[in-house]
Amino acid sequence: MKRGTTLFLKAAVILIGIPVLALCIFLVPKIAGFIVELYPDHAYLEYLVYLMFYGAAVPFYIALYQAFKLLAYIDASQAFSDLSVQALKHIRNCALAISGIYVVGLPLFYLIAERDDAPGVILIGMILIFASVVIAVFAAVLQRLLQEAIAIKSENDLTV
Structure with a gap:
C-alpha cells in the first residue's frame, strides 16, 4: 500500500481526536452544569456526567492510538502479523468499553430528557451505544479475517 494513503488515514485519525x-x-x-440546574438537590449527578463522558474518552483515545499503531504496521509491511491482530483486539475491547459506559450512563440521558422534555437526548445516547457496538463488531470481523489470512500465509510459506 502506498505511504500516502496511510498518511491520509493517520491525519484522519488525528482529526477525529x-x-x-x-x-x-x-x-x-x-x-x-446543566444537569445541576435541572436537579439542584442532586449535585452528585454532575460528577456522574464527568465520570461517564471522560470515562468514555479514555478508551476512545486508546482505540485511536491503536488505530495509529495499526497504520504504522501497515507502513512497515507488517499488516499480516500478530501485532495487527492485537491492535484490532484492543480497538474492539475499547469500543465495547465505550458502549458499556454509555449503557450504564443511559439513565442520565433519561433524567435530562425527562426534566428538559427533550426525548432526542435519549436518542443521542442510543446512537453513541449503537456506533460503538458497530465499531466493535467491525473490528472483531477484521480481526478474524486477519487471523485467517495469517494462517493461510503461514501455510503457503511452509509449502514453498
Whole structure:
C-alpha cells in the first residue's frame, strides 16, 4: 500500500481526536452544569456526567492510538502479523468499553430528557451505544479475517 494513503488515514485519525478533545474541554462541563440546574438537590449527578463522558474518552483515545499503531504496521509491511491482530483486539475491547459506559450512563440521558422534555437526548445516547457496538463488531470481523489470512500465509510459506 502506498505511504500516502496511510498518511491520509493517520491525519484522519488525528482529526477525529481533536473534536472529541474540544467536546471534552468545552461541552462536558456545560452538560454537567446543566444537569445541576435541572436537579439542584442532586449535585452528585454532575460528577456522574464527568465520570461517564471522560470515562468514555479514555478508551476512545486508546482505540485511536491503536488505530495509529495499526497504520504504522501497515507502513512497515507488517499488516499480516500478530501485532495487527492485537491492535484490532484492543480497538474492539475499547469500543465495547465505550458502549458499556454509555449503557450504564443511559439513565442520565433519561433524567435530562425527562426534566428538559427533550426525548432526542435519549436518542443521542442510543446512537453513541449503537456506533460503538458497530465499531466493535467491525473490528472483531477484521480481526478474524486477519487471523485467517495469517494462517493461510503461514501455510503457503511452509509449502514453498
